[in-house]
Amino acid sequence: MAKRVRLIDIAERLNLTKVSVSKALRDHPDISKETRELVKKTAAEMGYTPNLLARSLSSRRSNTLGLVVPKIAHTFFSTVIDAVQEEATKAGYGIVLAVSSERAELERQHIERLLAMRVDGLLVSVSKEQPDRAIYEHVRQMNVPLVFFDRRIEDMGFSSVTVADRDGARLAVDYLIEQGYRRIAHIAGSSEVEIGRERRAGYEEALRRHGLPVPAHWVIEGGFDEQHGYDAFRRILQTGDLPEAVFAATFPIGLGVYRAICEHSVALCRSIQIVTFGEGGLNEFYTYPHLCVRQPTREMGRRAVEVLLAEIEALDAGREAEAPRHVVLETELVLPPDYPLAPLDGTPAHTPAG
Template identity: 35%
Template sequence: MKNKSKTTIKDIANVLNITPSAVSRALHNHPRISDKTKAAVKKVARELDYQPNHLASALRSGKSKLVGIIVAKTNSYFFSSVVENIEYELNKKGYNLIITQSNESFDKECRNIDALLQTQVDGIIASLANETVTFDHYNKIKEKGIPLVLFDRGENDIGVDYIGIDDYQSSNIVVSHLVEQGCKRIAHIAGYSHTRIYKNRIRGYRDALKKHELPEDEALLLESSLTIEDGREKMEQLLKLPELPDAVYAAGDYAALGALQVLQEHNIKVPEQIALVGFSNEPFTSLVSPSISSIYQHNKEIGRLVAKQFLLRVNDKNYKPVLHKTILEPELIIRDSSRRKHN
């Protein structure tokens, strides 16, 4: 059998000449419904291509078993890897994900939150957009009593559970590595400093320069959106300086890739003349030539910990400890772009 319009419980009831409430109980395996009736109901439901209304069910039960995810970009290996591991853990507990992306837009992030709240999600997991500097849209989630867990961006901004890496220490690790390789004039293609993680990376970069008694030249610190185009543009800018840097630390791998392209176009040897380090350990960093050194953010572990914290919040209404914050230690994956050869 086939229906052009959407099949309802009432349609199944009419075929079997039973009440809609009996159909509903049969579909939910109610013990007072006979196995014969359950089998008949499920057979007709399949034939009519019946699809349960999960939103209506959520309104009745108070749980949709849906979790909203907001990431900056779905084509980022970091975000896709974190989401994959969140999904793996939450699927085991019967939850499904609704994945949205902000494209680093504040307005789109606001719309995503409104859409997820209208969908009656049981909770929201998010990483803030670069443009986000006010948080009323996130406070709206908290005011509704809906669990909210942030990762990567947002540690100190909203007052909710957070999982991420130590961005300040990441910069210290990178600068120390470059100093060990003999670099003395280290540039930083940074993210925008109004975003907490990039602010911390900039602060770590500045403090690491002081620790190693290296010059702080404002011309060597360039903020950007960290796209490939930004990496190209900022690298061209650095190459116009009277005194060139001998190393570039980019706060994102795509910016590092853009910088590498420009260096190669100018026949500048990497790492012999200018060493290069990126951030996020995107898969392409090991495939390009020279391969790009990069900070690894423990994507899988972040995803697993985010899911664990979410489940604690959503399943136990009495679970109200001090806000949970997990900061993981970053790891520098050293590759050819920063490994200078010494005689």
Template identity: 30%
Template sequence: MKSNEPAPVAPRNKVTIHDIAEKLNITASTVSRALNDNPRISDVTKKAVLKAAKQLNYQPNNIAAALRNGKSYIIGIIIPTADRSFFASVVRGIEEIANKLNYKVIISQSYDNYDKEVQTVDALLSARVDGIIASIGKNTENFDHFKRPQEKGIPLVLFDRTTDDLEVSQVMIDDYLGAYKVVEHLIQQGCRRIAHFTSPKKVSIFKERLRGYLDALRDHEIPFDESLVIKSNLQLEDGRESMKQLLKLEQRPDAVFSASDYGAMGAMQVAKEQGLKVPQDIALAGFGNEPFTSFSDPALTTVDQFSLTMGRITAELFFENFKQSGDNKLVPQKTVLKPELIIRGSSLKGTGPKK
């Protein structure tokens, strides 16, 4: 080693309850009981242990505690992405309930990547979480990894993006009803060539929104035109490309219903760039009630999914399942929330009722 190079620093060992016990000249079991607020330990000893733990920067070993007690008081949450208002709000609702019961959460993002989702489930199980709450990624078609928590007797609850391939409790919005309401509203505004942006993936929410679109057309005796349904990942750029494709048709649509607000906003950008007036030339509607929808010009008609409420109900259902997890007769529950159509300027052609 060169003389001017610093000597390697030996890794510092993690502080344990034995270090605290040695510092205070008491037993490790007394330290453990004090840290767990055992009533058999005096307040003087508890204060001394907590003070020493802080001085030594003691960090409890949650995995070891989970092995001893059978509980880690940690819930794993898997969401596709944290940068969407919807998922952030759901997580907030879950945390509100969990924190009241002295539970903490670990939040992981799958980024709609199947392999990452599988790895996350395994990582959470290795961390000895008491249960998992998840929203399935768009690209997930094999659900075997979600069967592993069940096999270990660990509760699993799905929200929003769910599947009937798993016998687990689920919380979702009535995507079918929300889509039906949007299309019916557009029809009431005089629209007859209504396009739909959907996803090619097998995620239940998009299937249900497509079904609501189709049934609304059928019930109002409007012929279905396959060229008006465009599949994509429903991001902003996808909405732009889908709108460009629609505007090349010989007979353009007079309305677009996107299964996501992002797709609808992309469509609005292109419509304006092409000199079209919204909603006079083309009405637009999305789904999700993302915050930006109320600030666009015109503001975007959309569907509110009551994300905060969904989070709270999901957590309540999880803890109900957790209490019953030792019972082999546990019956999965499905909670379906009723959506609200929020009508704004992007769809109001003024030729029909507003609601």
């Protein structure tokens, strides 16, 4: 069993002190050029790997960011994670990932652990459950920068990067109405979370603007996943009173709705128009062309890291906590041009270019 090489091992070999070796490796001007190079060469030869634990402990910087997401097997989040990783790596930071599985308690535990690991900053997208505010107070008290992305807690004074949820939702539903749809259902997310409330608000706004009533029996709240979409639409199917279009608060919800419809009747799944907030990355393969509100996913990850790093820098430059920044990204309504929307007379209209 090979012992791990430490600074002191290199130092002894070269008749130097560990401090000199440490400095040499970090290109400290105290050390002469020749010594520096000799040290580096020797370190490489001996297979030295610095102990980041020790380094972080004494330097008080871990060069690590904590990333907490509610879910991972969801294109939106895995894309954000990817972007965050990329951006963090560029800046010399590693990331520690934690998945809360949409549960507030797990979210709490994970943040606790990340704090204990002394991450330099946190990127968080909250779970769908009522959050445990105490843990965020704790973050604040420990003076660790935190940036929410996508799903935030609005009133805790942390920075955030989000999309214009209400606008995006409103524009999508506006579009449906302009195309002649009148009977529009909304499978909403959780009202515990801002994005759930905002997307719903956008939906209602659009309806009201056009003088349409909000059909309470067609607005169903719940989670953000496929299961919720499926269950919710099954409830609608059971009433027998069907909408012409469905605005789904997330892509997975849309999938669930679609599945529920198809199971019920294949013809139907071509005549009820689905619009999802967010996309799945598989739109081309998705049987029926659906509209979607595109979010700048990778940019969200990048911007979140950017804001967080700025706060970290501000912090160790000694500047006291500045006002939180709130970055709001625009969305874009995507309509596959080759495909007609679902017709209003209930007949299939799917005639992709072939």
